[in-house]
Amino acid sequence: MTRLHLKEAAAHREIEAPASGNRARRKTRALELGVLNGHVGYFVRRFQVWIFQDFVRTLAPFDIRPAQYSVLVVIDANPGLSQTDLANTLGIQRSRLVRLLDGLEGRGFTRRLPSPDDRRSHALFLTDDGQQKLKRIKTLAAAHEARVKASLGAASRNQMLSALKAFAIQGKRRNHRPSI
Amino acid sequence: MTRLHLKEAAAHREIEAPASGNRARRKTRALELGVLNGHVGYFVRRFQVWIFQDFVRTLAPFDIRPAQYSVLVVIDANPGLSQTDLANTLGIQRSRLVRLLDGLEGRGFTRRLPSPDDRRSHALFLTDDGQQKLKRIKTLAAAHEARVKASLGAASRNQMLSALKAFAIQGKRRNHRPSI
DNA sequence: TATTGTTATACTCTATAACTATA
DNA sequence: TATAGTTATAGAGTATAACAATA
Numbered sequence: 001m002t003r004l005h006l007k008e009a010a011a012h013r014e015i016e017a018p019a020s021g022n023r024a025r026r027k028t029r030a031l032e033l034g035v036l037n038g039h040v041g042y043f044v045r046r047f048q049v050w051i052f053q054d055f056v057r058t059l060a061p062f063d064i065r066p067a068q069y070s071v072l073v074v075i076d077a078n079p080g081l082s083q084t085d086l087a088n089t090l091g092i093q094r095s096r097l098v099r100l101l102d103g104l105e106g107r108g109f110t111r112r113l114p115s116p117d118d119r120r121s122h123a124l125f126l127t128d129d130g131q132q133k134l135k136r137i138k139t140l141a142a143a144h145e146a147r148v149k150a151s152l153g154a155a156s157r158n159q160m161l162s163a164l165k166a167f168a169i170q171g172k173r174r175n176h177r178p179s180i
Numbered sequence: 181m182t183r184l185h186l187k188e189a190a191a192h193r194e195i196e197a198p199a200s201g202n203r204a205r206r207k208t209r210a211l212e213l214g215v216l217n218g219h220v221g222y223f224v225r226r227f228q229v230w231i232f233q234d235f236v237r238t239l240a241p242f243d244i245r246p247a248q249y250s251v252l253v254v255i256d257a258n259p260g261l262s263q264t265d266l267a268n269t270l271g272i273q274r275s276r277l278v279r280l281l282d283g284l285e286g287r288g289f290t291r292r293l294p295s296p297d298d299r300r301s302h303a304l305f306l307t308d309d310g311q312q313k314l315k316r317i318k319t320l321a322a323a324h325e326a327r328v329k330a331s332l333g334a335a336s337r338n339q340m341l342s343a344l345k346a347f348a349i350q351g352k353r354r355n356h357r358p359s360i
Numbered sequence: 361t362a363t364t365g366t367t368a369t370a371c372t373c374t375a376t377a378a379c380t381a382t383a
Numbered sequence: 384t385a386t387a388g389t390t391a392t393a394g395a396g397t398a399t400a401a402c403a404a405t406a
Contacts, residue, residue, distance in 0.1 A: 031269040034257030035318060036250055040328050040337060041231040043344035045246065046271055048228045049397080050351065051221040065372080066225065070216055077214030084387060089211040091226055093374070098389055112388095120382045120387040138215060148220050151350065156343035157220060163336035164223035170331065171230065229374080245395080264364060273397070278366055292365095300364040300405045 051148060058144040062137050067092070069141060071100055072126065072134050075110060080123040082115065109133065231328060238324040242317050247272070249321060251280055252306065252314050255290060260303040262295065289313065 036042045055066050064072075070090055075081065078089075083101065087094045101124070104110045109130035112122040126134065149157045216222045235246050244252075250270055255261065261269075267277045281304070284290045289310035292302040306314065329337045 031254065031261060031265060032257035033269070034253045035321070036253050037345075039321070039325055040332070040341050040344070041228070041235060041246060041325075042250060043341065043348055044224060044228045044231060046348060046351075047344050048221070048224045049271065050347075051224060053397090055221060066221060067373080070222060073214045073216050074211065077212035081211060082387075085211060089213070091229065093376090094388070095376085095390075096373070115387095118383075118387080120380095122388075141215070141219070145219055145221075152220070152343060152347055156339070156346070159336070159339055160343060161220050161223065163332060163340060164220070164227050165217075166336070167230075167332055168223055168226060171226075233374095247396080262364080273399090274365070275367075275399085276396070295364095298364080298406075302365075 054147055055141070055144050058140050058147075059137065062133065062140070064137055067100060068104060069137065071097070071104060072109060072130065072137070075124045076126050076131065076134055079125050080113075082118075082121040083112075083124065084121070086124060104130075234327055235321070235324050238320050238327075239317065241320070242313065244317055247280060248284060249317065251277070251284065252289060252310065252317070255304045256306055256311065256314055259305050260293075262298075262301040263292075263304065264301070266304060284310075 033042075052066055055069075059065070059069065067090075071086065074086055074089055078085075081089075083097055084094055087097045090097075092100075101110060101112065105112065108127055111125045111127055113125060115121040115123045152160070213222075232246055235249075239245070239249065247270075251266065254266055254269055258265075258269075263277050263281070264274055267274045270277075272280075281290060281292065285292065288307055291305045291307055293305060295301040295303045332340070
């Protein structure tokens with residue numbers, strides 16, 4: 001307890017100090033991350049936020065967010081799939097997918113057709129317009145991906161991608177829950 | 181357009197098929213990820229969600245979430261820092277940090293003391309109890325991290341960590357905004 | 361004028377539970 | 384009984400704008 005207080009006091013003093021170490025007036029202290037340096041999750045999260053920001057910015061002309069993009073892509077790659085299958089594939093809640101599809105359908109990207117063999121479920125398709133727009137969307141997404149690659153370095157990017165894919169595949173065995 | 185419709189029809193037929201390829205009755209189709217396979221962001225996001233889920237589950241005895249953990253750790257490593265410095269370090273909004281600290285302070289983890297050299301700002305500290313609890317919290321967090329390492333493989337995990345750190349450091353030069 | 365902490369608002373997203381109509 | 388789609392709710396998190404006190 002005593003030691004802790006001394007430690008606090010010392011650090012407190014540190015910010016009281018002139019802090020003229022760098023240049024004119026130091027605006028931000030150099031901060032320690034402590035044990036966060038040993039947590040992959042911390043850096044993964046920061047990276048993910050940055051990626052999403054860049055994605056949203058890049059896709060702004062189409063007003064498409066990452067989740068919407070993944071929905072469009074998977075429907076395009078698996079026409080006629082059900083909402084449950086789509087939700088499970090993407091690791092999102094069925095209930096969340098409903099509003100996601102409502103939005104995309106309202107904007108003319110997707111359609112819900114009656115499933116031919118189960119009257120409870122829908123068969124999902126892209127509209128013709130949705131298909132055409134998706135092509136252009138994919139071009140912008142590719143530009144985004146190039147930026148990711150550049151900011152990470154091609155080698156690291158490729159290593160990371162295969163490591164994460166291995167994790168994802170392994171995850172299918174890990175549990176059967178919607179989230180990975 | 182014709183080709184697209186044919187493609188749709190073919191896939192549609194696929195789900196109409198008996199689908200008895202695997203075992204008794206196939207519950208979920210094997211779905212294609214399409215171009216998502218080329219997007220790091222998709223897999224990073226899935227990984228990040230899994231990590232957070234595991235973290236929350238592991239830290240449940242202390243009811244501590246990732247953001248709260250990172251706040252505690254950085255205050256512990258930089259006693260007396262200001263809210264703005266903390267927010268910038270973690271890449272979160274100043275406005276978000278307010279409620280985060282309200283919660284932690286209400287639970288006796290942290291304290292806001294008046295800054296000695298700027299009456300606008302606060303100097304943040306852990307309470308004695310907060311320090312003691314954080315030690316035990318770190319133990320659980322380490323167990324979580326071991327699980328991350330195991331599910332990723334030690335080699336991939338280390339590569340990923342250093343690649344993400346390099347990205348984060350580079351990001352400090354990239355822009356001065358709070359988000360990385 | 362600029363910055364610090366704060367309040368407020370809008371959206372996105374995760375997590376759950378429950379309901380209906382089908383199976 | 385179980386499943387598909389849906390509705391509703393709670394909470395976390397991002398993004399943004401504005402305000403009072405202080406620099």
